[in-house]
Amino acid sequence: MAQVLHGRGPVTATATTTRKRRPFLLDLYSTAVGKKYAMAITGIGLMGFVLFHMIGNLKMYFGASDLDHYAEFLKKLLYPLAPKGTVLWILRGGLIAMAVIHIHAAISLTRLNRTARPVRYQSERDYQVANFASRSMRWTGVTVFLFLVWHLLDLTFGVTNTVGADGEFIRANVYDNVVRSLDRWPVAAFYILANIALGIHLFHGVWSLFQSMGWNNPRFNKWRQAFATGFATVVVVGNVSFPIAVLAGVVGG
Amino acid sequence: MSNHLKDITLKIWRQSGPNDAGHFESYKVDEISDEASFLEMLDYLNERLINEGQEAIVFDHDCREGICGTCSLMINGQAHGPERATASCQLHMRKFKSGDSITIEPWRARAFPIVKDLMVDRSAFDRIIESGGFITSPTGGAPDANLIPIPKPVSDAAMDAAQCIGCGACVAACPNGAANLFTSAKIAHLNLLPQGQAERFRRVEAMVETMDEYFGSCTNHGECEAACPKEISIDVIALANADYRKAKIKNRKQLARN
Numbered sequence: 001m002a003q004v005l006h007g008r009g010p011v012t013a014t015a016t017t018t019r020k021r022r023p024f025l026l027d028l029y030s031t032a033v034g035k036k037y038a039m040a041i042t043g044i045g046l047m048g049f050v051l052f053h054m055i056g057n058l059k060m061y062f063g064a065s066d067l068d069h070y071a072e073f074l075k076k077l078l079y080p081l082a083p084k085g086t087v088l089w090i091l092r093g094g095l096i097a098m099a100v101i102h103i104h105a106a107i108s109l110t111r112l113n114r115t116a117r118p119v120r121y122q123s124e125r126d127y128q129v130a131n132f133a134s135r136s137m138r139w140t141g142v143t144v145f146l147f148l149v150w151h152l153l154d155l156t157f158g159v160t161n162t163v164g165a166d167g168e169f170i171r172a173n174v175y176d177n178v179v180r181s182l183d184r185w186p187v188a189a190f191y192i193l194a195n196i197a198l199g200i201h202l203f204h205g206v207w208s209l210f211q212s213m214g215w216n217n218p219r220f221n222k223w224r225q226a227f228a229t230g231f232a233t234v235v236v237v238g239n240v241s242f243p244i245a246v247l248a249g250v251v252g253g
Numbered sequence: 254m255s256n257h258l259k260d261i262t263l264k265i266w267r268q269s270g271p272n273d274a275g276h277f278e279s280y281k282v283d284e285i286s287d288e289a290s291f292l293e294m295l296d297y298l299n300e301r302l303i304n305e306g307q308e309a310i311v312f313d314h315d316c317r318e319g320i321c322g323t324c325s326l327m328i329n330g331q332a333h334g335p336e337r338a339t340a341s342c343q344l345h346m347r348k349f350k351s352g353d354s355i356t357i358e359p360w361r362a363r364a365f366p367i368v369k370d371l372m373v374d375r376s377a378f379d380r381i382i383e384s385g386g387f388i389t390s391p392t393g394g395a396p397d398a399n400l401i402p403i404p405k406p407v408s409d410a411a412m413d414a415a416q417c418i419g420c421g422a423c424v425a426a427c428p429n430g431a432a433n434l435f436t437s438a439k440i441a442h443l444n445l446l447p448q449g450q451a452e453r454f455r456r457v458e459a460m461v462e463t464m465d466e467y468f469g470s471c472t473n474h475g476e477c478e479a480a481c482p483k484e485i486s487i488d489v490i491a492l493a494n495a496d497y498r499k500a501k502i503k504n505r506k507q508l509a510r511n
Binding site: 024027028031032033034035036037109112113115116117118119120121122123124125126127128129130134135137204207208210211212213214215216218221 | 264266275277327329330331335356358361362363364426428429430431433461462464465467468469470471472473474475476478479480487488490491492493494495496497498501502505
């Protein structure tokens, strides 16, 4: 536990910077504040994804043909201007990039924060305003990521899904795949749990991004947490309704 | 009427030097007036320790009126103790009850190494202030009062930020050991005012990047705001974040002109 006292450095009374100039984005990303910008911007992108993913899935309430047709529509975005699937892959590429940046920034900031307090408080801390959501961002984030991996294996690659009537997993039969997957109650329970974790993550994350982006205005400050709560609620209620609907037989029954 | 608290048990962090492991030690304080300040209670204990031939507990203190930012105690897991908007020196024993057990720890952060017992070295804050540099101001005869018009809300906001006494409670309270509230308060109080405009963007970049060398990062818990004896709002953090983004762009443009 060797600690070194800071010496009195030379007092220059001028702001000098000796940092090497890097390309703009790398330069911004090199500092903690810049990484928080990266987390906020990628967070906004991923928020857009979870919202539209939820809205798209609502089609399952209209029946198999509506949901399957929606999946087909996603493939045919801007078709015939762009070949089938092109736009979807561009969107997927963006999502993957955003997720990678979001996770990389989270890991490096976590490491920075750990080193900022190498010796923890030896007595119990009494937190005043930090809540469960803000204190558990890392764990809710990891939960959502693990769910994402499993979710892709389940409904995109069909690895953990049960096979259909004809003995093979057909990706385009979205409705059948969803019903077969969520009809298994442990799967439905995991799905619900992961979405609650997502909701907790959004509850703090969506509010937090306003601060990180420097969006602070006395006129709308009080709406920031309300917006975060509302957004998290809409996404979670929508998503959690799917496994419940399948188990209750409303969908696919 | 003055009342006396009985049987206060103190659990105080003792550490003989920066490289000592340190440990908690228990002390009993009997018959302390509830009109005593928290630091006076420690003085009273120290008098006794000195009379008994023991080593006094080292803690930082100076003005004892809540304006210098020298006192720095983690009291029962809260920076500056349980009282809102109050530095340790302005905390009084009437806030505690007879029989209470009070735990006192130093600030803990990599940037704040412990000098001895409850005293930490906060010169990392000086490094941030130094990197902020000067403001350009005309010398010569004293300028007329109110020569520079400043809208009232702007000067109020700048003065709110300028209240920062640099005690380090924000860093101590932050679960990440971040100094964003301190740095942002210093940035905000100059950047809001016309006098601070000439060096505005150079200052933000230099201060934020110096802060990065010592401290953690902000995850918007808001613990700093709750611990701040001057109740500085985390609004200043958003302001500094926005200015940092602008600075990154403007400074590059200025460099490109060279």
